[in-house]
Amino acid sequence: xxxxxxxxxxxxxxxxxxxxxxxxxxxxxxxxxxxxxxxxxxxxxxxxxxxxxxxxxxxxxxxxxxxxxxxxxxxxxxxxxxxxxxxxxxxxxxxxxxxxxxxxxxxxxxxxxxxxxxxxxxxxxxxxxxxxxxxxxxxxxxxxxxxxxxxxxxxxxxxxxxxxxxxxxxxxxxxxxxxxxxxxxxx
Numbered sequence: 001x002x003x004x005x006x007x008x009x010x011x012x013x014x015x016x017x018x019x020x021x022x023x024x025x026x027x028x029x030x031x032x033x034x035x036x037x038x039x040x041x042x043x044x045x046x047x048x049x050x051x052x053x054x055x056x057x058x059x060x061x062x063x064x065x066x067x068x069x070x071x072x073x074x075x076x077x078x079x080x081x082x083x084x085x086x087x088x089x090x091x092x093x094x095x096x097x098x099x100x101x102x103x104x105x106x107x108x109x110x111x112x113x114x115x116x117x118x119x120x121x122x123x124x125x126x127x128x129x130x131x132x133x134x135x136x137x138x139x140x141x142x143x144x145x146x147x148x149x150x151x152x153x154x155x156x157x158x159x160x161x162x163x164x165x166x167x168x169x170x171x172x173x174x175x176x177x178x179x180x181x182x183x184x185x186x187x
Contacts (some may be wrong), residue, residue, distance in 0.1 A: 002165065007106050011099045011111035018093060025056055025090050033079040035061035040096055043111035046132045048124060050114055052102040054094035058082030066115065089179045095135050107168040108134030109156040122153040135160055138167075 015022075029037045039057040041171050042065075059068075063077040071077060078086075085091040098104040104111065111133035112119045123129045138159035139152040147155070159167070 003105060003145075003168070004102070006165070006168075007099050010106055011096050015096055018096075021090065022093050025085065025093065028081055029056050029079070030087075032081050033057070033060065042114040043133065044114060044116075044120055045111060046130065047105050048120060048129050048169075051111075052096070053098050053103070053111055056085055056091040056094060058085045058091050058114065066101055066113070068113055098133065103133075105132045105134045107159075107171045108132050109137050109152075109159070110140060117151075119149050119153070122149060123156060126153055126157045126160075128153060128156040131156070132161055135186065136175040138171060141171055141178060144178070 015105075026037045035057060037057060038054045039059070040052045043053040045051045055139045058079055059077045059082060060079060063100055064071065068074045075083075080105060082091075095104060109123065109128055112123070120129070137156065139147060139155040143151070143154050
């Protein structure tokens with residue numbers, strides 16, 4: 001209950017501060033490529049329930065719906081501003097909607113793609129599937145895209161065992177530093 005109240009309060013404050021950048025990014029996506037401004041990705045939520053997670057579209061509309069690292073040449077699918085949006089993490093801003101809706105929290109394991117069977121299976125096996133997925137998480141501040149899946153799940157389980165308001169604040173602070181430094185981001 002306290003975590004949900006914190007999520008809603010922080011999402012509201014973030015939206016107040018970020019409304020102009022959100023509108024600017026939406027306009028830039030619209031002007032630099034065809035298709036919708038938002039990409040609604042099927043993701044795995046709490047208890048392995050699928051939900052639609054919005055992101056600013058960074059890939060062309062004909063891109064296969066798989067994790068970026070599984071594409072042979074992901075660069076060919078990026079929109080003109082896709083690389084910038086990903087490296088700056090601005091493509092993640094629409095996920096505030098998922099936080100307002102209750103599909104996500106600010107902190108938790110990053111929601112898996114619906115077809116990441118290996119990640120889903122390991123999270124289910126370790127009980128991590130019971131957590132609400134997050135905009136950021138313990139795995140993100142400890143390696144992000146660079147971590148192999150078993151290591152991500154180990155870190156997600158570690159977070160689950162040590163969850164607290166203070167750990168969430170630490171993760172949010174470390175995420176902010178990583179975004180500023182662009183640490184651990186691929187494509």
